Every structure is written in structure tokens, then in C-alpha cells.
Amino acid sequence: MPKKLFVIGVGPGDPDYIIPIAKEKILISKYIIGYRYTLRTIENFLDKERQQIYEITMKNQELIYQKVYENMHDNECCTVPFTGDVNFSESEVVDRLLEIFGNENVEIIPGISSIQIASSKSRVPLDKSHIITFHVTGDIQQKKIELIKSVLDNKSVILLPRPWPNDLSKNFMPADIALFLKNNGVNTREIDVWVFEYLTDKEKETIFKGKMIDLENKTFSDLSVMVIDQNKRQTYLEF
Numbered sequence: 001m002p003k004k005l006f007v008i009g010v011g012p013g014d015p016d017y018i019i020p021i022a023k024e025k026i027l028i029s030k031y032i033i034g035y036r037y038t039l040r041t042i043e044n045f046l047d048k049e050r051q052q053i054y055e056i057t058m059k060n061q062e063l064i065y066q067k068v069y070e071n072m073h074d075n076e077c078c079t080v081p082f083t084g085d086v087n088f089s090e091s092e093v094v095d096r097l098l099e100i101f102g103n104e105n106v107e108i109i110p111g112i113s114s115i116q117i118a119s120s121k122s123r124v125p126l127d128k129s130h131i132i133t134f135h136v137t138g139d140i141q142q143k144k145i146e147l148i149k150s151v152l153d154n155k156s157v158i159l160l161p162r163p164w165p166n167d168l169s170k171n172f173m174p175a176d177i178a179l180f181l182k183n184n185g186v187n188t189r190e191i192d193v194w195v196f197e198y199l200t201d202k203e204k205e206t207i208f209k210g211k212m213i214d215l216e217n218k219t220f221s222d223l224s225v226m227v228i229d230q231n232k233r234q235t236y237l238e239f
């Protein structure tokens with residue numbers, strides 16, 4: 001077997017949300033490369049004696065991915081764990097891993113996303129929502145236009161804000177979003193909104209529920225999900 005990479009979603013933080021096949025792939029991997037938060041989520045399944053574990057940052061990730069790929073031998077496996085579901089808001093990194101390891105040598109294992117937990121808690125179904133991630137380094141102008149359209153169309157929106165600690169002008173956090181929508185014709189006094197911080201963390205999780213206008217002066221953690229709730233419940237009895 002050639003070198004193998006598992007790209008795995010490990011859920012929003014609480015290890016109870018890690019699915020069994022993800023644990024299995026982590027256990028058979030000799031190399032583990034991840035960000036601090038994600039490595040902490042899977043720490044109970046790691047074995048420092050047997051595995052080579054690399055904690056990465058945005059700055060050094062490219063170097064480490066390349067170094068590990070070069071050092072690996074055939075029949076060896078590497079895991080790169082991602083928060084939540086690896087298929088949501090991670091493609092800037094996943095696409096690079098597919099380039100380095102080669103598409104056919106990579107297996108992607110989905111995970112439980114923070115937006116699924118937010119959907120569960122707010123009772124706003126994913127299939128009746130517009131899902132947007134602003135947590136990208138690329139341009140978000142088009143996504144902002146889509147956001148206004150959906151809200152004015154009375155759709156619910158589940159979104160990841162954009163924290164950008166080193167350049168506040170690039171931030172698009174709940175307070176910025178509330179002001180942005182107000183300045184673009186949305187009556188933010190009427191719009192119901194939720195902000196969930198630190199989902200699944202038994203000690204730190206918080207839930208804000210109120211009107212969009214209430215967010216203007218509020219700050220939230222980088223680890224937050226926002227739900228614009230315009231959901232109308234509709235059961236099979238109506239059809």
C-alpha cells in the first residue's frame with residue numbers, strides 16, 4: 001500500500017462526538033498532524049510513544065505537511081484531524097493536502113459539524129437554511145450579498161462568522177453582521193438570532209438568543225456559530 005492520508009472530522013470539541021471509524025483511523029496512523037484545539041479533542045486516542053505528533057499553526061503547516069510526506073514510507077498512515085466536519089469550511093487546507101499526498105492516497109472521513117449542533121439546538125433544520133461560512137481567508141463579498149438576499153427572502157441562515165485577530169478590518173463577527181444587515185435594509189429589530197459559543201464544551205458553552213439588533217454591541221468568541229432564525233415549522237399533517 002502506498003503512503004496513506006486520513007483527513008478526518010473529529011467533531012466540535014467533546015470527544016463523545018468523535019465517530020468510531022475516526023478513532024480507528026487515528027489509532028492506525030503513525031503520524032498525526034493537527035492544530036492545538038483539534039489535537040486536544042483527540043488526545044485520549046493518541047500514543048506519544050508510538051506516534052509522531054505534530055502541533056501546527058497556519059504559519060508552519062505547509063512545512064510540516066511536506067516534511068511528513070517526505071519521511072513517510074509505503075504502508076504508513078498519517079491522520080490530519082479537523083474540527084467538526086472536514087467537508088465544511090476546511091477546503092483551503094484539504095485541497096492542499098490532496099495536492100501534496102495525491103488524490104488517490106487520501107481518504108476523507110466526515111465528522112459532526114458545529115453547524116449540525118447549532119441546528120439541533122436552535123431547531124432550525126439544515127435543509128431549510130442557507131449555510132454560509134465566512135471563516136475563509138479569501139474574499140467574502142459575494143457571500144455577504146448572498147446573506148442579505150437570504151435574510152430578505154425570509155430564509156433562515158446558519159453561518160460561521162469570520163474572526164481575524166490581526167486585522168480587525170477583516171473581522172465579520174456577529175456585531176459586524178448585525179450592523180451590515182441593518183445598513184442594507186434589514187429590519188434587525190424583528191429578526192430572531194442565536195449565537196452559540198464553545199459548542200459541546202460542558203464548562204464553557206454559552207447560548208445567546210435575542211433580536212439581531214441586540215448583537216450590535218456584543219462580542220463573542222472566535223469559536224461561535226450564528227443562526228438567523230426565520231424558520232416556520234411545518235409538519236406532515238399539513239400535506
Ligand SMILES: C[S@@+](CC[C@H](N)C(=O)[O-])C[C@H]1O[C@@H](n2cnc3c(N)ncnc32)[C@H](O)[C@@H]1O
Pocket residue numbers: 012013082083084085086087088089090112113114115135160161196197198199200201222223224225
Ligand atoms: C475553520 S472553521 C471549521 C468548521 C468545522 N469544520 C465544522 O464543521 O464545524 C472554524 C470555525 O468553526 C466554528 N466552530 C468549530 N467548533 C466550534 C464549537 N465547538 N463551537 C462553536 N463554533 C465552532 C467556529 O466558527 C470556528 O471559528
